Each structure stands twice: as structure tokens, then as C-alpha cells.
Amino acid sequence: MSSRYGKKLHKLKAKGRLRELLPMKQCGAGIVNYKGHTLLNLSSNDYLGLGQDTELRQRFYQGLDYNESGESGFAAASSRLLTGDFPLSHYLEDELASAYESESVLLFNSGYHANIGILPALFAKGDLILSDKLNHASIHDGLQLSRADHKRFRHGDYAQLHDLLTKYRKQYDQVVIVSESVFSMDGDEAELDRLIELKHEFDVRLYLDEAHGVGVYGKKGLGKAEEKGVLQEIDFLVGTFGKALASIGAFVCCSKEIHDYLVNHSRSFIFTTGLPPVTINWNRFVFQHMLTMNRERHHLQQISTQLRHALTEKGIATGGSTNIVPVLIGEDGLALKQAKQMQELGYLVLPVRPPTVPEGTARFRFSICANMQWKDLQKLPFHIAAMAAGADSEK
Ligand SMILES: Cc1ncc(COP(=O)(O)O)c(C=O)c1O
Numbered sequence: 001m002s003s004r005y006g007k008k009l010h011k012l013k014a015k016g017r018l019r020e021l022l023p024m025k026q027c028g029a030g031i032v033n034y035k036g037h038t039l040l041n042l043s044s045n046d047y048l049g050l051g052q053d054t055e056l057r058q059r060f061y062q063g064l065d066y067n068e069s070g071e072s073g074f075a076a077a078s079s080r081l082l083t084g085d086f087p088l089s090h091y092l093e094d095e096l097a098s099a100y101e102s103e104s105v106l107l108f109n110s111g112y113h114a115n116i117g118i119l120p121a122l123f124a125k126g127d128l129i130l131s132d133k134l135n136h137a138s139i140h141d142g143l144q145l146s147r148a149d150h151k152r153f154r155h156g157d158y159a160q161l162h163d164l165l166t167k168y169r170k171q172y173d174q175v176v177i178v179s180e181s182v183f184s185m186d187g188d189e190a191e192l193d194r195l196i197e198l199k200h201e202f203d204v205r206l207y208l209d210e211a212h213g214v215g216v217y218g219k220k221g222l223g224k225a226e227e228k229g230v231l232q233e234i235d236f237l238v239g240t241f242g243k244a245l246a247s248i249g250a251f252v253c254c255s256k257e258i259h260d261y262l263v264n265h266s267r268s269f270i271f272t273t274g275l276p277p278v279t280i281n282w283n284r285f286v287f288q289h290m291l292t293m294n295r296e297r298h299h300l301q302q303i304s305t306q307l308r309h310a311l312t313e314k315g316i317a318t319g320g321s322t323n324i325v326p327v328l329i330g331e332d333g334l335a336l337k338q339a340k341q342m343q344e345l346g347y348l349v350l351p352v353r354p355p356t357v358p359e360g361t362a363r364f365r366f367s368i369c370a371n372m373q374w375k376d377l378q379k380l381p382f383h384i385a386a387m388a389a390g391a392d393s394e395k
Helices: 004-014 054-063 087-100 111-122 137-145 158-171 192-202 256-265 277-291 294-313 332-344 380-393
Strands: 031-034 037-041 104-108 128-132 149-153 175-180 205-209 236-240 250-254 324-330 362-367
Touching: 054 277, 087 104, 087 250, 087 277, 104 111, 104 256, 111 137, 111 175, 111 205, 111 236, 111 250, 111 256, 128 137, 128 158, 137 175, 149 158, 158 175, 158 192, 175 192, 192 205, 250 256, 294 324, 294 380, 324 332, 332 362, 332 380
Parallel strands: 128 149, 128 175, 175 205, 205 236
Antiparallel strands: 031 037, 104 250, 236 250, 324 362
8 A cells, every 4th residue: 555645646647747856967058968868958047058168167166266265165054144154145245236236135045045035024914915826936935934915916917916906005014016027937028117117006015036037138137127227126136046147046136124134034044054155156256257148148039039930930839038938738748748759859848737837738948048059949840840730630
């Protein structure tokens, strides 16, 4: 008799939803070896290709200071509030604050830590959090941990958000709107202008998660708020190092008062070991390098747009406007089967299934990176159209 865990795993497998770990070897720019096959990696968030840039990595190691100060070490050895705070962390925070023209910046260990740590710390009983339904799981978990009331509005439905604000604003002390700038599963973007209008109309705060915007958008790569010229309008701007910045960690741009409040109240900041010096060094190095990568950002937009157009021309259901290009498939089992077919054709595509995306919307999520060329992508629409035709003829 299997345990209840075994039964649940069995059920997930039967539904085509079992998640499994997939060890794979990185073999150079955008290429991985998976189960003995060399594949183009269309599932990575290394949007600028910095994680695969061996020359850049060498330059970093050569420049590292291996002296006795311990500032290149691998151990923070305690929370930043004990002995795990280094001058390096403050240099990085100052550099981020200067680039974002923000009064203050606080580092977190990851985007997940940031979202589950900031929302519950800042919003309490008597407050209301209004969150886009397609916001990342870390934001949803932050809502669950907060004592504030929360409501989720339909994805990008700012008319519904306006109605909610009209109905509820007066009942709450503080209200905050939470949105991603680039939505990671649909590749579409928030209308920042509209959100800012609502912020002023109803006197609320704006929390923007730029996990998929940092590195990719704006002249300096600071994200969508920079691109739209609205950095100063965002009350809490969360950026991460785990995606285009090829590292780990996150930060929030905020006022000095909020910085100090988070240092005292944000549990995922207080009760965890700080980032190690070697990582902070790399984060400083890679952030400065990223600021200069306009040519790569331009190329990335160009090939992503080209792919989206080519898919549309073939009648394939896609959407969005960014370097994340979704292909809607629908049923979980079909997405699983077609992902395997794509792997046989030389592409690492992983099926994204519920609960990560809504029921009935299993999909591929092509994650286009700046170290790819159009010739790497141009056959994709033909392969997908052929698979779709094959699936139709089997019905
Ligand atoms: C929008 C968004 N926010 C936060 C996170 C979490 O960031 P991290 O991977 O640094 O924990 C992710 C990760 O996928 C994300 O997509």
C-alpha cells in the first residue's frame, strides 16, 4: 500500500503534471546536453547570455581580490544583522541606488525572498493588496503571509482594478497595487502608464516586480520602468539577479524609511544567511557590464519580434510583446508529447503546465536569449505547425 505522498505523485503522473529534476550540462552559448542530446536551450532565463560567457567569467576571476580580507569568500556565515554584513553589500546597494536614482536599495537573497519578505512586512491588518492574477507564485505566497486583505484582479484588466479601487479604497488605510512588469509565462507586459494613473487617482502605492525586465529593457537595462521613463513613480521596484544578470539575489528600490523598516521587519531578510562575498562581487561586476549591453538588448528584441511574426504567419497561437514567446497548446498531455518531439528535433523546450499556468493553457514558453541568432530560431514555426497538423490528424 503506497503512502498518501506516493498516491499523490501517482495522480500527478497520470495527469501529465509530475515535475522532475532534469540534470543537464551547459555546453556553450545557449547549448545544453540533455540525456546525451545536444539541444538549443529555449527554456533558460539567461536572457543576455552572460551565464555562458566564459571570457567574461575569466575576467571576473582575474579581477577578484584573493587577499586576506575574506571579501572574495564563499561564506557570509550569518545573517546580515549579525556578522554577515560586508562593505561589499553596501557598495552594491549604493551602485544600484545610483543607477535607479533611488533614495535607497536593500538586497535580498533571491526574488522569492524579496516578494515573501516585503509584502507581509509592509502591509498589515487594515491594508489591502491588489495583485494581478498572473503574478508570480512568490507574490502570491507574499499575499498569503501578509495580514493585509488581498484581492486578485483579472490579468491586465485595469477596468476591473479601477472598480475594485472605487469600491474598496476608502475602507482601507493603505492600498498597494502589485504587478510584474513583464509576465513570465505570457511574455506580455503591464501597462505602467495606466497603473500610475490609478496610483494617483486613488492615492495608493505601486509595487513592481521587474524580474524579467532587468537587463532586457531600457537604455541601461534597468527594466520596463526605465524604458517608459517612470522609475520615480514606482514605490517598490523589485529586481532580481537570477535571470538576465546570471547570478542569484534580488533588490528593492525604495525610500530610506522603507529600507530601514524592512531591515527591522522583513523576516526573509532578517532570518537568513546573507549572500556570500563572491556572489556580491559577481553581482557588482555583472551589473556594471549589463548597463553597457544596448546592442545585445536591441538584437534580442529583433529576433524575438521576428519569431513572434513568423509564428503568427503560420497561424500558431502566440502572444505578448517581449523576448518571452509563448505557444499555446492547451491540454497537458499534448504539451508533454510535443515537448518530447521538440527535444528530438534539437530544441530544449519544457512544457509549462498547471498550476504554473491556468487550467487548459499548457504551453511552450520560448525564452529567447541575446546569444542566439535568427538562423537558430527560423525553423521553429515550421516544426510547430507540422506537430500541430499531426495532432489534428490524430483527433
Ligand atoms: C516575476 C518573478 N518574480 C520573482 C521570481 C523569483 O526570483 P528568484 O528566482 O530570484 O527567486 C521569479 C522567478 O521565476 C519571477 O518570475
